[in-house]
Amino acid sequence: MKGGSSSPLPRPVVASVAFVSGFCIMTVEMLGARIMAPYFGGSVSVWGSIITVFMLALAVGYLLGGRLSMRNPNALVFASFYVSAALFSLPIILFADAIMRPIFLAVEDARYGSLLASIVMFSVPTTLLGMISPYSVRLLVESQEHSGQMAGLLFFVSTIGSAAGTLGTSFYFVLWFEVNRILWGAVTALLIAAAIILLAGYMRGSLSLRVSSHET
């Protein structure tokens, strides 16, 4: 492992995109109840389904992201988490009714219906967003003694992002915009984050360097 500024991305870049991912996770989660209410109602169990699925998906994401971070952590893979999370969020916007209708028809009990619908709509993008956390830690960690500090910093910014996403969505966005427009906003934010990562990686030279050095 190299010392000094060998980190593939500048710290402010990693911190800002971690904020964006935290923000988007909670924006989608807050909207989840609203998206599902027309089919499964507004009962406490619908919230229970959503939160359960988000927690499980994040847990799996942490595990996978940590695993992936062991092999040549680089900006390209990091950006691909954002791009794929954005892409896998699209079905929530485009096919929510097509997903929920058959589940509503097949499952009489709204608790399991909402659980199933949550799994189908939210588990993949949330897992992908969960992968970002451990991976971003790895991108910034340059020595063992700094690892806890970097992890602390990144948990801090991404959780602040989550708080901001929760508040912004529930207090303001739903008052100003339609649900799908807010979701498009989250997708756009994730794609912009990916673009920033690629640009910063390219400028630091880590992008081409890393990829080519390992391909030879």
Place this chain on the structure above:
Amino acid sequence: MVISLFLLALAAPVAGEVIHQERSLYRDITVEQNGPRRCLIFNVHRGDRNQTCIDLNEPERLVFSYTRMSFAGLLLTPEPESILVAGLGGGSIPMTFGDLFPDALIDVVEIDPAVVSVAREFFLFEESANMHVHVNDARVFIKRAVLEGRKYDYIMLDAFTGDYIPEHLLTREFLDEVKQILNPDGVLVANTFSTSRLYDHESVTYQRVWNEFYNFKLPTSGNRIIITRDGALPPRGELVGAAQRLAESMEKYSIPLLEYPARMSTRVDWDMSRRVLTDQYSPGNLLRD
């Protein structure tokens, strides 16, 4: 802020004697007895809202203006054979329907099982061969009714307790579903909001789905009742005639039906430029102040 709210809660005067109190998943439920009058109160700490009261000496008599107003739909549909009531409360609306129309099939949908048991235990609410309570979300129940092709002659929406508004029951899509389970001669009666920006949004949404509706308000009640049906509304003269025919049978419940037609208006008194509430846009709880 939190502390001052807490102190306020402690200081809130509670008239009468509290005979039952429980915290359900959805609200705090208090039952209070004051002489012969027994009241169901949701979220007492927030300012003592009576949800339903009954007079134990004359349990048929409807104590609240808005509860009585809920029967104005009979002016359009005088003999419903199937009735859906969304929101149980103390159960006085379905009990009155059951008393008035013993042969009618009555479905009651209530999301909170605690409310159902409190209504049974303290408010003389009883299911019968023709009256069934379904513990479910009204939206889900109605969506299933659409699928199964069940229809009703009288649909009463009374699911707004004033504390937290179920936003998915305010939308155009929901009202479209309600429309699908309403019989051609049936009537929809909705107990809704009379104040705040929500009044405008809700009016615009009802207008979009039903074209026109009677806006029914009384000075004795803070509620606004929307009454409508699929197709054109009858002229007021017809309502007056119906009121005269039905008035006598309503006396037992203290429903002053004869006063109602004059109070039912189709005049637009809301801001028509407000956005229609949809499943995509329904911030009801943010629009209430």
